[in-house]
Amino acid sequence: MALDRKDLAILAELTTNARASHTELANKVGLSSTALARRQKALEDDGYIQAYQAALDLAQFGLTTTVLVRIALESQSDEALKAFEAEVVKCPSVVRCFLMSGTDDYILIVLARDIQDFERIHRTELSRLPRVARVQSSFALREVVNRAVPTVVFGETRR
Amino acid sequence: MALDRKDLAILAELTTNARASHTELANKVGLSSTALARRQKALEDDGYIQAYQAALDLAQFGLTTTVLVRIALESQSDEALKAFEAEVVKCPSVVRCFLMSGTDDYILIVLARDIQDFERIHRTELSRLPRVARVQSSFALREVVNRAVPTVVFGETRR
DNA sequence: TCTCCTTGGGCACACCGACACGCATCCTGG
DNA sequence: CCAGGATGCGTGTCGGTGTGCCCAAGGAGA
Numbered sequence: 304m305a306l307d308r309k310d311l312a313i314l315a316e317l318t319t320n321a322r323a324s325h326t327e328l329a330n331k332v333g334l335s336s337t338a339l340a341r342r343q344k345a346l347e348d349d350g351y352i353q354a355y356q357a358a359l360d361l362a363q364f365g366l367t368t369t370v371l372v373r374i375a376l377e378s379q380s381d382e383a384l385k386a387f388e389a390e391v392v393k394c395p396s397v398v399r400c401f402l403m404s405g406t407d408d409y410i411l412i413v414l415a416r417d418i419q420d421f422e423r424i425h426r427t428e429l430s431r432l433p434r435v436a437r438v439q440s441s442f443a444l445r446e447v448v449n450r451a452v453p454t455v456v457f458g459e460t461r462r
Numbered sequence: 463m464a465l466d467r468k469d470l471a472i473l474a475e476l477t478t479n480a481r482a483s484h485t486e487l488a489n490k491v492g493l494s495s496t497a498l499a500r501r502q503k504a505l506e507d508d509g510y511i512q513a514y515q516a517a518l519d520l521a522q523f524g525l526t527t528t529v530l531v532r533i534a535l536e537s538q539s540d541e542a543l544k545a546f547e548a549e550v551v552k553c554p555s556v557v558r559c560f561l562m563s564g565t566d567d568y569i570l571i572v573l574a575r576d577i578q579d580f581e582r583i584h585r586t587e588l589s590r591l592p593r594v595a596r597v598q599s600s601f602a603l604r605e606v607v608n609r610a611v612p613t614v615v616f617g618e619t620r621r
Numbered sequence: 622t623c624t625c626c627t628t629g630g631g632c633a634c635a636c637c638g639a640c641a642c643g644c645a646t647c648c649t650g651g
Numbered sequence: 652c653c654a655g656g657a658t659g660c661g662t663g664t665c666g667g668t669g670t671g672c673c674c675a676a677g678g679a680g681a
Contacts, residue, residue, distance in 0.1 A: 314518060338630050366612065448550060453525070453557050454554040500657085
């Protein structure tokens with residue numbers, strides 16, 4: 304299935320206003336409400352739209368500190384990876400975890416209230432992860448770009 | 463303003479089903495639709511809920527490769543930072559960019575179709591960024607955790 | 622060239638549900 | 652005992668959503 308510009312316009316709008324009604328979207332895209340409803344349903348059924356979710360302001364919850372954590376394991380054996388991953392998914396402050404190529408085995412993104420809070424997270428969550436050989440933390444001083452979807456998606460021109 | 467468990471339950475549910483109706487949410491949380499409507503509006507007005515957005519399946523768009531890019535600048539002067547940041551926000555394949563403490567100046571998260579596509583991005587987007595001294599790329603082999611909101615948010619117990 | 626068929630769009634309508642309001646109740650704290 | 656805040660119920664109105672039908676455009680085949 305290929306997407307045309309109107310599909311991309313629908314997706315671009317829904318990534319901003321997920322609760323927009325059919326008529327509302329139809330006006331912005333330049334379609335009738337029924338044609339738009341068909342397209343939107345197709346985008347959902349074909350899996351382009353995974354879900355509709357509320358975006359929370361994490362700063363409002365006091366989570367203003369982002370930390371990148373590099374973790375190297377004692378060994379890269381399959382058993383060690385499985386043991387580590389089974390535990391890291393339980394860490395409540397971890398929002399992302401990548402298994403990486405290169406020297407570092409894993410990279411985590413951790414959200415904390417402040418530096419003191421990260422010390423607590425380091426002690427209660429990270430240091431309890433199994434098979435860890437080395438942990439290296441870097442603090443994010445500022446977030447320059449934060450997009451859910453790369454703009455390249457909406458720039459494609461098919462059809 | 464403090465949030466109680468019901469507020470957190472509302473937020474937890476809305477981060478999954480942003481289009482849920484008042485009655486639907488009310489049943490899950492254990493409130494009447496009118497009490498829920500008041501709370502939801504308060505959460506929006508107080509800024510806890512920033513927006514409602516559709517989550518796209520980026521793999522459906524062919525973006526299956528995540529790359530972490532470490533960038534060091536020639537100098538950390540304010541002018542160099544500003545020049546770099548003004549350009550990096552224009553890169554269509556960059557989804558996140560942090561100004562970091564420590565040795566690396568910036569860390570980017572880039573989404574690409576595959577390794578060949580990242581070569582193109584490296585050539586057309588990254589290598590054109592100003593004041594760059596060193597670029598180091600690491601490929602994510604797998605995404606172990608990917609959460610929009612840390613689970614710690616919903617575990618708080620106030621009131 | 623003509624015709625058939627498919628695909629996508631628009632119009633109209635009817636139904637169902639959501640949303641907002643008013644009011645009574647309850648609980649808690651002063 | 653009272654006052655304020657929060658809840659729940661009921662109701663009415665409004666809007667969205669889904670359906671059926673028709674139309675236009677384009678492609679395939681005879």
